Amino acid sequence: MKLMVCLKQVPHQDARLDVRSDGTWIQEDNIKFEINSYDTFALEEALRVKDANGGSPEVVVVSIGPERVTQALRTALGMGADRAVHVKDADADGVDALGAAKILAAVAKAESPDVVFMGLMSDDGNFAAVGPMLAELLGVPHATSVVKVSMDAAITVERELEAGALEVVELSKPALLAVQTGLNQVRYASLKGIMAAKKKPIETKSLADLGLAGQVGAASRRVKIEKVYPPPKGTGAELLKGSTDEVVGKVLGKIKELGLL
Amino acid sequence: MGTILVIGEIQNGKLREATFELVAFARQVAPGLGAEVKSLVIGHGAQALADDLAKKGGGEVLLADHELLANYGVDAYNRAVRAAVEKTKPDVVLFSNTPSGWDLAPRVAAALDAGFVSDAFKIEAEGGKPVFTRRVFNGKLDARLSVSALPVVATVQPGATSPHAGSEPGSVTRLDVAISTGDLKAKFVKIQTAEAKGVDLTKADIIVSGGRSLGGTEKFMEIIKPLADALGGAMGASRPVVDSGWLPHEYQVGSSGQTVTPKLYVAVGISGAIQHLVGMKNSNYIVAINKDPDAPIFEVANLGVVGDLFEIAPALTKAVKDAKGL
Ligand SMILES: Cc1cc2nc3c(=O)[nH]c(=O)nc-3n(C[C@H](O)[C@H](O)[C@H](O)COP(=O)(O)OP(=O)(O)OC[C@H]3O[C@@H](n4cnc5c(N)ncnc54)[C@H](O)[C@@H]3O)c2cc1C
Numbered sequence: 001m002k003l004m005v006c007l008k009q010v011p012h013q014d015a016r017l018d019v020r021s022d023g024t025w026i027q028e029d030n031i032k033f034e035i036n037s038y039d040t041f042a043l044e045e046a047l048r049v050k051d052a053n054g055g056s057p058e059v060v061v062v063s064i065g066p067e068r069v070t071q072a073l074r075t076a077l078g079m080g081a082d083r084a085v086h087v088k089d090a091d092a093d094g095v096d097a098l099g100a101a102k103i104l105a106a107v108a109k110a111e112s113p114d115v116v117f118m119g120l121m122s123d124d125g126n127f128a129a130v131g132p133m134l135a136e137l138l139g140v141p142h143a144t145s146v147v148k149v150s151m152d153a154a155i156t157v158e159r160e161l162e163a164g165a166l167e168v169v170e171l172s173k174p175a176l177l178a179v180q181t182g183l184n185q186v187r188y189a190s191l192k193g194i195m196a197a198k199k200k201p202i203e204t205k206s207l208a209d210l211g212l213a214g215q216v217g218a219a220s221r222r223v224k225i226e227k228v229y230p231p232p233k234g235t236g237a238e239l240l241k242g243s244t245d246e247v248v249g250k251v252l253g254k255i256k257e258l259g260l261l
Numbered sequence: 262m263g264t265i266l267v268i269g270e271i272q273n274g275k276l277r278e279a280t281f282e283l284v285a286f287a288r289q290v291a292p293g294l295g296a297e298v299k300s301l302v303i304g305h306g307a308q309a310l311a312d313d314l315a316k317k318g319g320g321e322v323l324l325a326d327h328e329l330l331a332n333y334g335v336d337a338y339n340r341a342v343r344a345a346v347e348k349t350k351p352d353v354v355l356f357s358n359t360p361s362g363w364d365l366a367p368r369v370a371a372a373l374d375a376g377f378v379s380d381a382f383k384i385e386a387e388g389g390k391p392v393f394t395r396r397v398f399n400g401k402l403d404a405r406l407s408v409s410a411l412p413v414v415a416t417v418q419p420g421a422t423s424p425h426a427g428s429e430p431g432s433v434t435r436l437d438v439a440i441s442t443g444d445l446k447a448k449f450v451k452i453q454t455a456e457a458k459g460v461d462l463t464k465a466d467i468i469v470s471g472g473r474s475l476g477g478t479e480k481f482m483e484i485i486k487p488l489a490d491a492l493g494g495a496m497g498a499s500r501p502v503v504d505s506g507w508l509p510h511e512y513q514v515g516s517s518g519q520t521v522t523p524k525l526y527v528a529v530g531i532s533g534a535i536q537h538l539v540g541m542k543n544s545n546y547i548v549a550i551n552k553d554p555d556a557p558i559f560e561v562a563n564l565g566v567v568g569d570l571f572e573i574a575p576a577l578t579k580a581v582k583d584a585k586g587l
């Protein structure tokens with residue numbers, strides 16, 4: 001059995017989000033990056049399938065992105081993944097969701113995994129699109145918002161719906177699962193794992209290697225970000241700045257006024 | 262003339278309100294896009310619902326009615342939508358950003374090799390093409406997106422506009438969708454409704470909720486619980502708190518947790534992602550404490566405190582206790 005996990009490296013959740021000078025994205029120089037939160041749960045779930053099957057399934061992690069992405073792949077290898085594929089190509093920077101799905105489809109066709117694990121969405125773009133797109137390109141069934149996985153001849157998953165309801169779906173293999181956060185408790189890379197990871201291979205591929213030269217990338221984007229900006233302020237909110245005593249006094253006054261004290 | 266195709270959604274035997282919101286968006290931009298509005302209803306025994314949508318602005322409504330379409334399933338619903346797309350050749354396909362909408366819409370976009378926009382809350386027509394506005398970075402920034410080629414597939418945030426209220430003459434046409442059980446690689450098994458919660462936040466008059474920034478159970482109990490206790494209220498949490506195992510799921514407020522409307526909601530170190538906001542924005546009075554003056558939680562707050570929660574929340578706890586003589 002082979003499992004493929006798609007990892008995106010995204011700006012750290014506590015990184016400052018300054019809009020860059022052209023106004024179309026954030027300034028990404030000199031900020032910290034991390035593995036997309038949803039993807040850490042996807043990787044953990046794949047590693048659990050590996051552990052439950054005597055360690056025999058191979059877990060291959062794949063990430064598209066610039067040089068910095070090797071850091072994310074190293075972390076994943078340290079957690080227990082066996083191998084990494086890094087798609088690095090100037091034309092792959094800034095691909096849209098469909099572009100990313102096309103690249104990942106080319107990798108998946110070469111790897112032919114039994115199950116592809118993804119995150120439901122990326123913490124930066126919030127597209128929640130690459131998973132179902134990749135499943136369509138591969139012609140395999142998928143489920144999104146997965147919060148529980150049981151693996152047998154077929155795969156049974158629970159999908160999260162709204163307000164606590166769950167949907168149980170059975171998928172034939174090969175299949176793709178786009179997981180929701182919280183479906184497991186994610187492990188940390190152990191020191192032993194980190195040492196072992198140094199010997200594990202990271203294979204770098206260009207778009208040409210994947211037979212996609214000139215087919216994805218900025219030029220073929222169908223949707224273009226015109227600008228990003230902080231959301232407009234609400235009209236009702238009174239914003240308090242000042243000394244702690246002052247602001248706490250005002251909040252307390254309001255609670256009294258509401259008759260709640 | 263082009264077409265905007267609205268994908269309707271049935272839930273518990275009724276068309277969702279979100280479907281009529283899609284109709285509203287579609288009708289708003291249709292003149293600017295030089296397009297007419299058409300709709301698709303997918304289900305089983307859904308003739309009356311299709312008739313209803315036709316009367317309420319859905320335009321020419323296609324009805325895909327089949328026993329294998331009784332519940333959402335990605336393979337069968339994909340076929341139904343693709344058949345409708347084949348027939349209407351739309352420039353814009355609109356889904357609601359609901360669990361079935363976000364599951365299927367990107368697949369349809371990939372199949373059509375089309376552009377895709379998810380969770381838009383605003384759609385405008387500019388130069389004959391749609392322009393979408395949506396949140397990125399879990400609500401911390403807004404993004405405006407233009408489309409370089411049509412068709413485009415989009416999902417729209419439920420609640421982003423009011424449902425279409427007018428009535429226009431429409432019609433219903435049945436759409437044949439060929440599916441058999443053998444075609445289904447993903448099979449719907451059942452829906453489990455939410456189990457009764459040990460903690461019912463919906464009855465609390467005061468809720469103090471903490472977010473990811475608390476960093477762990479210990480700090481959560483040190484900062485959030487005393488404030489909730491002092492106010493005589495309940496504790497709540499954003500999703501990452503529950504995902505990290507700091508608190509059980511029954512404390513989660515939001516689209517995948519509880520929807521609450523207390524007299525006072527205090528959000529401590531919560532950014533205000535839409536999925537959290539939908540669970541608490543109808544509270545009577547909202548106080549938010551956040552160090553980021555641009556945090557989206559301030560959009561729904563009545564009173565916002567810009568500052569460090571680790572300083573402000575304990576000071577507030579003390580002030581409340583002093584005021585109560587505790
Ligand atoms: C399908 C789906 C369903 C979801 N359902 C839910 C749901 O039901 N409920 C929910 O909450 N989320 C839900 N989410 C997740 C949601 O998108 C957000 O990721 C989540 O709400 C963010 O939680 P947060 O505000 O605690 O963390 P963050 O977004 O990381 O925000 C932390 C905030 O703390 C502030 N902060 C940091 N340090 C300090 C300090 N010292 N003092 C003051 N402020 C500080 C920061 O400025 C920031 O605003 C869902 C997501 C999806 C895709």
Ligand SMILES: Nc1ncnc2c1ncn2[C@@H]1O[C@H](COP(=O)(O)O)[C@@H](O)[C@H]1O
Binds near residue numbers: 036039063119130131
């Ligand atoms: N650049 C990338 N490299 C690898 N996987 C990605 C990349 N972008 C997106 N993904 C995967 O697709 C999921 C959904 O992302 P998105 O559709 O961009 O919100 C992520 O959680 C990842 O698993």
